[in-house]
Amino acid sequence: MPSVKDLRDRIRSMKNTQQITKAMKQVAAAKIRRAEAAQKQARPYADALSRMLNDLMAAVSSVDHPFMKPGRQGAPVGVILMTADKGLCGAFNGNLIRAAEQFQKTHPNAVFYSVGIKARNAIRRMGQPDHATWPLNVPTKLATAQDVASLVTQAFVDGKISEIVLISAKLVSMISQRPETRRLVPFSQSAASEAEHAKGGGAKGAVEFAPSPEFVLSRLLPKYLEFTLFSSMLETDASFFAAQLVAMNNATENAGKLIDEYTIQMNNARQAAITKELLEIVGGAEALSGS
Template identity: 50%
Template structure:
């Protein structure tokens, strides 16, 4: 059995740990609110750009290199993870989802956002084309850089499609690694923006013959890169919000567990101390009895 001193040391160290986890929990909680607000702020833009793209898709002959489906010889995978751990299985879940897609893909090439993903994917035999830390730049700039790189590689034929694996922020409790097709862009839209559009914008009769200025092709050529950039921007926001949520949960659990251990050890410590006192009293009483004798 541990001595009183050892027990005291363990409890003290646990209390320190608990203080740290509690602080991290509160930081994550505060950051979630900001990240959620940023996600909400992006929604009107998502609806509007989805509506524009839908309008162009309706005109039929929408043709653009970024829309072109071709035989897949090499698949790009854009994986978004966090820069830091201590968020439960958040990063590993994302990496696992991406690797399982890579197993079924033709010659997968990885594009990585987030330091944690890079560390984990580097330990496999996968080909890494590029990587960016999640916090390397403000999100709009980072999204632009990633979008440029991806469309360059797509247009040059280095990759024939790109799948995005990022975390969808369902709620503070649930974050789900979600794959979604990024390139070629599907003009009819499988993405959230397009479904939002369908839900909010169907007003028959109002919108038949759209005019385009300068012309449909030029508008499309300007719109598609923006759409790609914005989809990546939105995914960055959601992945970050998810990271904070996952950390909040992980740190809440850690704080609770530390509390439980502290309670248990304190009990053992008190019992040990009491046992020592009892033993001493018995010895004294025993001694006194013997002297009387």
């Protein structure tokens, strides 16, 4: 049985831990609000972009753009794995990395790109130490997204990869985030028009294009890829803070439970010591009076 002093020390250290986790929880709560605001600000752009793309798709019958055609036969699949930069967020990063590992099992020669430091470390462990990597949590996420997009686009056009797949976090709700694996290129028409069908579609028929629908499309498709990456980065970021909020909340609660438990143990031990001492005094007194 640990002594009263041991228990007191343990409670003190647990209280310190609890303070830290509580602070981290509050920080996560503040950051998620900001991340969500950034996501919300990006939404009008996303809506407008998919509407334009949809109108274009309706206007052109056959499109001669590399993104619309299957990639080079036999080339490996390119996979972009997005995770957070930091841990302390429960199974959040682990789940994303597991999704990537599963993907690697079915596509053994897949070429990986990573966004996020945890993703970088995981991909290095998975046997690609020299892959292209970017951090997730930077102020200029749009610039990063543009970098990633231009690199993978180049690889795709050069025939180094046959597909572009993205593994990123989807923020289902504040308490639920799950990995999502999506194929971005070759571009499938349904991906852009999903949202638009719900709204009843844009203008059909006589649309003027300057100079031609093909040209506008050749500008729009890369922009769409870029922006998909950008908004996925925002969502992964927001999901990370949500996961961290939950993890830190649990940690704070667990610390509280341990403190309660240790406090009871400490009180028991103290009471036991007092009882023992009393017994000794009483026993001693009786022994003296009995003689």
